[in-house]
Amino acid sequence: MNTHLTLNTGYKIPTLGLGTWNSPGNDVPEAVEYAILKAGYRHIDCASIYGNQKQIGTAFKKVFSSDGIKREEVFVTSKLWNTDHNPKKVLAACKQTLKDLQLEYLNLYLIHWGIAFKPSAHHKLNAKGEVMTEPVSIRETWRAMELLIAEGLVRSIGVSNFTLPMLVDLQTYAKIMPAMNQVELHPYLSQNGLLKYCHNHKIAVTGYSPLGTAGTIGPGQPLLLEDPTILNIAKAHKRTPAQIVLHWGINRGTVVLPKSTSASRISENAKVFDFKLSAKEIKAIDALNRNHRFVNPLGWGIDYFG
Numbered sequence: 434m435n436t437h438l439t440l441n442t443g444y445k446i447p448t449l450g451l452g453t454w455n456s457p458g459n460d461v462p463e464a465v466e467y468a469i470l471k472a473g474y475r476h477i478d479c480a481s482i483y484g485n486q487k488q489i490g491t492a493f494k495k496v497f498s499s500d501g502i503k504r505e506e507v508f509v510t511s512k513l514w515n516t517d518h519n520p521k522k523v524l525a526a527c528k529q530t531l532k533d534l535q536l537e538y539l540n541l542y543l544i545h546w547g548i549a550f551k552p553s554a555h556h557k558l559n560a561k562g563e564v565m566t567e568p569v570s571i572r573e574t575w576r577a578m579e580l581l582i583a584e585g586l587v588r589s590i591g592v593s594n595f596t597l598p599m600l601v602d603l604q605t606y607a608k609i610m611p612a613m614n615q616v617e618l619h620p621y622l623s624q625n626g627l628l629k630y631c632h633n634h635k636i637a638v639t640g641y642s643p644l645g646t647a648g649t650i651g652p653g654q655p656l657l658l659e660d661p662t663i664l665n666i667a668k669a670h671k672r673t674p675a676q677i678v679l680h681w682g683i684n685r686g687t688v689v690l691p692k693s694t695s696a697s698r699i700s701e702n703a704k705v706f707d708f709k710l711s712a713k714e715i716k717a718i719d720a721l722n723r724n725h726r727f728v729n730p731l732g733w734g735i736d737y738f739g
């Protein structure tokens with residue numbers, strides 16, 4: 434079990450990070466502080482669209498100005514929102530994120546989704562009921578992302594929610610190859626083909642919603658943490674279902690980002706390195722794949738993943 438992966442830029446990324454999507458602004462500073470200072474997390478995943486970066490920034494300020502932990506010890510990721518793809522906006526968006534997070538640089542900056550929205554389009558649809566896109570190619574946005582490295586504002590760049598053909602296209606013109614593709618990954622959506630491609634091309638993969646959102650997204654969704662196979666394996670190891678699926682994710686060479694604002698769960702989710710699943714157990718979890726997406730932005734009026 435790797436505690437770190439080495440990115441194609443040479444920088445190391447911890448395989449366990451704290452997710453902050455849906456972490457309420459009021460709770461997130463305490464959660465981030467607890468994760469770093471008490472639970473041993475060295476990786477925090479953020480995004481401007483989560484609307485809580487300012488609050489996370491107050492936690493970073495406090496943590497990094499104390500004697501204990503230095504900025505260099507924590508890996509921080511953030512993401513460029515869809516309304517900021519225009520190359521003229523990328524630098525300003527990144528600077529705003531740095532200001533909000535009270536940081537001098539990001540370890541990793543990702544294009545959050547491979548689609549450019551009109552700046553005014555957030556949550557607004559056109560007459561066809563589709564989100565209003567802007568004619569900006571990923572190529573233009575990627576070039577602006579590459580310049581952020583030259584500016585010293587970010588150490589590595591990558592993408593999120595990119596499908597395999599989108600990566601193939603990006604690789605045809607990228608001067609700096611993407612270091613990361615962050616996508617939804619858990620036993621119900623294992624994305625083996627995408628993972629194999631990324632690993633063959635030295636693109637690391639991070640799994641968001643590794644707990645299958647624990648049933649928080651919409652009614653009628655399958656409950657990964659109550660899956661009988663996961664429950665049986667958890668029982669056999671005297672572990673929780675969350676620990677089993679996180680261990681499975683790290684064991685297959687990915688980074689996992691469990692989100693929680695509860696101290697006990699933040700601690701629980703970090704205790705995943707001190708046990709081993711058998712080959713048979715891993716095979717049983719692999720077999721749970723049902724290509725089920727919990728996170729699909731259907732509210733945009735287009736089927737992004739097709």
Ligand code: A2P
Nearest residue numbers: 642643644645646647649675691692693694698
């Ligand atoms: P909470 O923040 O109240 O702890 P994912 O990371 O897959 O998106 O899942 C996030 C959801 O899972 C949140 O609702 C979070 O709730 C919940 N969660 C986080 N850790 C655990 C855990 N160890 N056991 C059960 N639910 C968890």
